Amino acid sequence: MSIGELIGGRDGLRIPDPRQTSVSVHTYLRDLIISGDLPPGTQLKQAELARVLAVSRTPLREAFRMLQEEGLISAEPNQRSRVVGLDAEELDSLYAARVTLESLGARLTAGKLSREELRSATAAFREMERTYKAGDMASWTVAHRSFHRLLVGRCGATVLRTINSYAQQSERYVRIDQNQHGNDFSSRQAEHQAIFEAVRDGDGGAAVAAMANHLAGTARRVVDGLSNRAPGHGTPCVDAALSLLLNGCSTT
Amino acid sequence: MSIGELIGGRDGLRIPDPRQTSVSVHTYLRDLIISGDLPPGTQLKQAELARVLAVSRTPLREAFRMLQEEGLISAEPNQRSRVVGLDAEELDSLYAARVTLESLGARLTAGKLSREELRSATAAFREMERTYKAGDMASWTVAHRSFHRLLVGRCGATVLRTINSYAQQSERYVRIDQNQHGNDFSSRQAEHQAIFEAVRDGDGGAAVAAMANHLAGTARRVVDGLSNRAPGHGTPCVDAALSLLLNGCSTT
DNA sequence: TCACCCATAACTGTATCCACTCTGGAGGTG
DNA sequence: CACCTCCAGAGTGGATACAGTTATGGGTGA
Structure with a gap:
């Protein structure tokens, strides 16, 4: 071709x-x-x-x-x-890093957003609902990207660049996820809301938990979807990252 | 010039x-x-x-x-x-991400290194001792880089690239650290040993703790050194990342 | 002394040329 | 028939020249 x-x-x-x-x-x-x-x-x-x-x-x-x-x-x-294409293993480790970095980003951002930024995040949130119901997934992607970016906005230029790069890399595979699980929108939107409220209220711990669970959920679905055509092997890296963020290093 | x-x-x-x-x-x-x-x-x-x-x-x-x-x-x-130059604030967030990513990397690598890789890490460890005593800091840097890279070797190609990039970015400022605190070599080498043993023995939690403490210590010294010429503001991002890795998100 | 202006220098993009390397198929060999 | 060798064409990488645009810096005048 x-x-x-x-x-x-x-x-x-x-x-x-x-x-x-x-x-x-x-x-x-x-x-x-x-x-x-x-x-x-x-x-x-x-x-x-x-x-x-x-x-x-x-x-x-x-x-x-x-x-x-x-x-x-x-x-x-x-x-x-x-x-370049990513296999399930590489995608697993990529998502593990994404879970970790964006959770850190949410913690560093928690309680530090200006009124203006909070308004933008709310607008993006509503835009996600609107576009999803209208079936306009292209616009949904734009709003979703903007929403996530705002909620990690205070983690420094260098780290922000990495987060964006990872998000782009994984976005290639989320498309699969959207097609396969298009109907659990409400639960994902609830996750988005939980992240937003935690960051808005300055609750760093809750922000980390919400962000980590949200991304880990996406990661599991995406990797599973990718593994349908290949032998599935789960998401060991993402699971390790999630456990680390939720419980700290004491639990091995 | x-x-x-x-x-x-x-x-x-x-x-x-x-x-x-x-x-x-x-x-x-x-x-x-x-x-x-x-x-x-x-x-x-x-x-x-x-x-x-x-x-x-x-x-x-x-x-x-x-x-x-x-x-x-x-x-x-x-x-x-x-x-491009980094100010203290940007360096703080960069190191926070580095602490987080390399700790995750160490956890993912723990217990998975081949005998060959373990031998290479030991060799790099000894080379660091030798070159330091000989005052050959250029060779020490090479060995140090190699050591750190081996201990996060199983976290996927994409993440490994990010870790390398961050290490390079921060290496520009570690030089200051080396000149100012050249005499606490033994304690830093002990930290290196702790990381190595945890990864070798497959103790993911200990690997995270050792790596996080090691990098956070470097970060504090580097940022402090940078702040000597500017108003110091500590390392809030690194501290947040460290607390997150050690205790999980439950402690805000 | 300071503000302004202009000539210079520098950057960007484009096009073209050449050297080198790789690919893939034709043809020969076993 | 399978396999190998060789070669022409395609592709990449680098060097160079030129046009258009912009920043820079020094000189000039107020």
């Missing part, structure tokens, strides 16, 4: 600022990978992509380097880059 | 594989930044750097994009890139 065919139905590349074409290309390709339009294993040929996107190879190669640094594509010398 | 002068005393750029000049340039520049030879705020001019390193701008710009993705340099359109 050629790249031109794969992205044929999508919106084309937008370059709002011609001074940073490589950034636009990077964002565009990242979205293609995260959305699943470029499935794992897809070969990315520089010349073909440059022709399809109507940019030269120079900014394209810079975008490749950024994607490579994020772990989304592979890059071996003189070999075509490929979209 | 020009770049030529800053790196004049150092070894030049080595390009072992001419097929990946950009990777060599990336590694070289990263080392320069981490070592402090390029202090925060240093302007990086593409043309000048390309001339000094005897490479063209193409691989140089790819290296810049990778450094930017790692948060080591800033990149605004049509502006010179600058080496």
Whole structure:
């Protein structure tokens, strides 16, 4: 399957600022990978992509380097880059780190959000309900992303970047989750509400517990879904992280 | 201060594989930044750097994009890139994440190292003692890095990449720590030993406790050292992370 | 002394060229 | 028929030149 065919139905590349074409290309390709339009294993040929996107190879190669640094594509010398896929094991450890980091982020953020930020979080929460009921999952994803980002907003720029990167990585597989378990929305929304209230009220412990349980639940469903086609092996890493966050290191 | 002068005393750029000049340039520049030879705020001019390193701008710009993705340099359109510096607050949150992630890594690795890996860790441990007594801090850093990496070796490729990135970021500031507190080597080495034994014996809880305490101690010294020139504000993020790892989320 | 302006320098993107490497198929060999 | 070798074409990586745009810094005038 050629790249031109794969992205044929999508919106084309937008370059709002011609001074940073490589950034636009990077964002565009990242979205293609995260959305699943470029499935794992897809070969990315520089010349073909440059022709399809109507940019030269120079900014394209810079975008490749950024994607490579994020772990989304592979890059071996003189070999075509490929979209990287995660197996169940890797996804388990990724989610374990995500559970841990976002829980820490929620704890560091608890009680520190401004009135303005709290209002934004509430708005995102309501937007999630609205878009879900309307079946507009694309907008739901945007609101969901914004909601989670606000609730870990005080953990420093570097850590925030990592959390975003992990969220993007795992978002590729959440799509599976959404399709398979589309009807337990209300319980997930209740989890979101619990996180929000704990962070709003400055209860760091509750924020950690709520965030950890929420993400661990997602992780279990996603990894299970991925394992349907392969031998399932559970989520040992996520379980370890969850136990660590809830009970501390005393319980081995 | 020009770049030529800053790196004049150092070894030049080595390009072992001419097929990946950009990777060599990336590694070289990263080392320069981490070592402090390029202090925060240093302007990086593409043309000048390309001339000094005897490479063209193409691989140089790819290296810049990778450094930017790692948060080591800033990149605004049509502006010179600058080496990014961390303030005490950002360093605190970075270390909080590092404490959390590496403790998780140690837990996931506990009891899973092969005999070969355990031997390598022991060798690195002894090398740290030898090089420290010999005053060869460059070699000590290499051994120390290797030691820490081995003890979190089973936490998945993505997380391992993050841990490495964080370690590099903070390594820039540990140098200060080494100079100021060079004489408590024995206690730090005891901490290293405690981590090693817990991981070797498969005691996940002890591994977490040992790793968390070790890194938190380093964090406090480093942040304190950084705050000498600025108003000190302690390490609230690291303290929160440490409490979370040791006691779980029940204690707020 | 300070504010402003302009020439210079620097960055970005594009295009093109060349060297090197890898891939995949044709053809030969056992 | 399976396997190997070899080679042409495709692909990547790097160097260089050029155009357009912007920041910078020093000189000038108030």
